[in-house]
Amino acid sequence: MRFFLLLLCLSMVSTAWAQVVVERNVVVSTLAESEVEAKPFLLHEAVAGLIREKGVELGIDPTVLDSRLTQRFEAFFSAYKERRLAERFGREKVPTLSEDQRKAFLNELEGERLLELVRYARLDKLVDTHTFKSIERGPDSSWKASLNLTLNLVSVKNFGRRLMTPVDQQFERLFLVTEVEALGFSWEALGVKDESSFQSSLADSWEKWLTANAPENLGRVEICDQACADVFARWLQRPVDERWVVSETILNGLWLRVTFKLRQLVHRPGINEWEFEWSGSAVLQDADTKTVLASLTLERETKTWRGLEQKAMNSALASAMYRSALEPLTRVVRRIREAHRPGRVTRLFVQGHRQLGDLLSLIELLKKEGKEIELDIKLDTFDQREARLNCSYRGEEKSFTDLLSRLKALRSSYSYRLVSDLTGAHPLVKFVAE
Secondary structure: OHHHHHHHHHHHOOOHHHHOOEEEEEEEEOOOOOHHHHHHHHHHHHHHHHHHHOHHHHOOOHHHHHHHHHHHHHHHHHHHHHHHHHHHHOOOOHHHOOHHHHHHHHHHHHHHHHHHHHHHHOHHHHEEEEEEEEEEEOOOOEEEEEEEEEEOHHHHHHHHHHHHOOHHHOEEEEEEEEEEEEEOOOHHHHOOOOHHHHHHHHHHHHHHHHHHHOOOOEEEEEEOOHHHHHHHHHHHHOOOOOHHHOOOOOOOOEEEEEEEEEEEEEEEOOOOEEEEEEEEEEEEEEOOOOOEEEEEEEEEEEEEEEOOOHHHHHHHHHHHHHHHOHHHHHHHHHHHHHOOOOOEEEEEEEEOOOOHHHHHHHHHHHHHHOHHHOOEEEEEEEOOOEEEEEEEEOOOHHHHHHHHHHOOEEEOOOEEEEEEEOOOOOOEEEEEEO
């Protein structure tokens, strides 16, 4: 609480720190081979050192700031090493590795610790400008530099607030995916080459709005470009419980997919009249677990324009569509502020059921027995042979498997004995009719 109150004092600190260029001399030990590789490490140390030395003047407690950052990073780096381990040897082979194999690989990854800390902390985002006056490599593995920088007090305040946010409520980035499907007309008819130019104007406007209205537990908002869209397409295909394959670029992030269907109802060239109708959806998902945090409908709207030149008409259409999404986006922001990322996600397979009612009874039983681990369950697929449930919960994996082992009987339309099989890649519950 003390740290939080001190951070609030930033609003009362003189704006001099946001206006005056500060000179810093720093030395960093790193294996970087070039100035380009070394600069991010040097800038990180310059900002960190400035905050440590001038914490009182900035209205923050640098000791607590360091402690919080270290604590968060250690948890991140531990998970990072586990993911790299699974990527290197395969998820199914990790349990069979010898202790020496495991230790040797993890020790190699320690060489990446400083680089990952710089990427994780992103202290470069706390400065408005920076310039390297000099930079040179020492005789050992050190680099030293002199640089000027201008610290942004608002960014420092937001950085501190994010560190105070519980880990399961902290989201590093929101990736905005914008899609507009044309119905009943071609983009060329609007005088644009394709949908990308029209979509980009909407995405730019929504990105600015989301950035201005972002909750404290969200780092930043990014428009999803083509490379990002490719990552998103691959992400959509991966199994819900394979968190270890989440790339570092989207880890601890959010996907916000805003989709519109745009239909041309009328075009009367003689009087230059256009009538359009659109509707859509906004879906917010956690990038780590694929959990749907919000799914909102963008209600159908119809607008008519007359007497406008093509460029003005396109602008008016984009502006109207932009405004129609603001109320749903306001709810998205509220949901981000309240959201908790589940600690674990897994699939549960079910066999031996006779009808859908049996599965619904099982879900009800599991939720009742799993209150302590905040178990949430959604039916993914269902047929007469097998069903699949997506489960999210908090705590250790053992807490979930212990819960399954405790289940002995279920009364639905029929009486069943429940048998759990936890030996496979995914847990399985079998209905045995009595």
